[in-house]
Amino acid sequence: xxxxxxxxxxxxxxxxxxxxxxxxxxxxxxxxxxxxxxxxxxxxxxxxxxxxxxxxxxxxxxxxxxxxxxxxxxxxxxxxxxxxxxxxxxxxxxxxxxxxxxxxxxxxxxxxxxxxxxxxxxxxxxxxxxxxxxxxxxxxxxxxxxxxxxxxxxxxxxxxxxxxxxxxxxxxxxxxxxxxxxxxxxxxxxxxxxxxxxxxxxxxxxxxxxxxxxxxxxxxxxxxxxxxxxxxxxxxxxxxxxxxxx
Numbered sequence: 001x002x003x004x005x006x007x008x009x010x011x012x013x014x015x016x017x018x019x020x021x022x023x024x025x026x027x028x029x030x031x032x033x034x035x036x037x038x039x040x041x042x043x044x045x046x047x048x049x050x051x052x053x054x055x056x057x058x059x060x061x062x063x064x065x066x067x068x069x070x071x072x073x074x075x076x077x078x079x080x081x082x083x084x085x086x087x088x089x090x091x092x093x094x095x096x097x098x099x100x101x102x103x104x105x106x107x108x109x110x111x112x113x114x115x116x117x118x119x120x121x122x123x124x125x126x127x128x129x130x131x132x133x134x135x136x137x138x139x140x141x142x143x144x145x146x147x148x149x150x151x152x153x154x155x156x157x158x159x160x161x162x163x164x165x166x167x168x169x170x171x172x173x174x175x176x177x178x179x180x181x182x183x184x185x186x187x188x189x190x191x192x193x194x195x196x197x198x199x200x201x202x203x204x205x206x207x208x209x210x211x212x213x214x215x216x217x218x219x220x221x222x223x224x225x226x227x228x229x230x231x232x233x234x235x236x237x238x239x240x241x242x243x244x245x246x
Contacts, residue, residue, distance in 0.1 A: 003028070004038035012047055017087050017113050021058050024227075027051035055096070057113040059224060060089025060148055060174075066223035067172050067234040068097060075099050078143035081164055083130045083157065088116040090146045095121060103138050105130055133160040141166040148174040155180075155208035162212055162239065171214055171237040174222065177201035178230045190228045202233055213241040 004019040013019035030045035076098030085104035180201035214237035222232040
């Protein structure tokens with residue numbers, strides 16, 4: 001039986017996705033042997049969890065938690081939009097910090113953790129291109145938008161995001177240089193080749209945000225690396241649509 005399914009059926013995780021997250025953390029042992037892949041075959045082994053369990057449905061929640069703590073962001077009672085929700089790490093983090101409602105948007109389907117699908121505070125918008133965001137899709141203006149998008153430059157969705165935000169709304173975005181730097185700056189292992197390429201990628205995202213009415217409040221390095229080992233960053237902005245350059 002696959003290790004992720006084995007952990008789920010034995011009660012070590014509330015879902016297969018959470019079991020996968022535990023394995024990816026490197027804290028699951030079967031008969032004292034470290035399990036490194038969710039696809040590892042297990043039969044009747046004794047399972048041990050050695051280490052602190054991530055309190056979110058995916059490790060992505062730790063990245064947003066780093067921003068919430070680092071920038072002292074309060075989301076209690078907020079209407080939120082999570083673009084690139086995937087399994088729901090950011091959504092879960094928002095809810096655990098008191099969010100009133102989260103619109104979880106993703107171009108994929110059937111990725112959101114079942115525990116979040118069952119949560120009445122979550123509105124799942126699957127199979128949707130974030131470039132098409134509009135008040136028709138999200139009928140109430142959001143207090144905050146968080147993003148974690150892959151395989152495209154996030155600059156392509158900044159304009160659409162502004163359509164669903166209140167004036168003064170917060171914008172917290174995970175900046176992934178590996179999807180901003182261009183193929184020429186990515187090594188064979190998928191890692192951004194140089195510090196300059198990373199800096200240029202971050203600047204490109206900041207410049208796009210500012211051009212769309214977002215005021216930069218701060219940038220920090222993500223507390224954990226991306227799944228591929230890349231260093232990522234978190235940008236914190238405030239939406240000021242009437243902001244003009246001096």
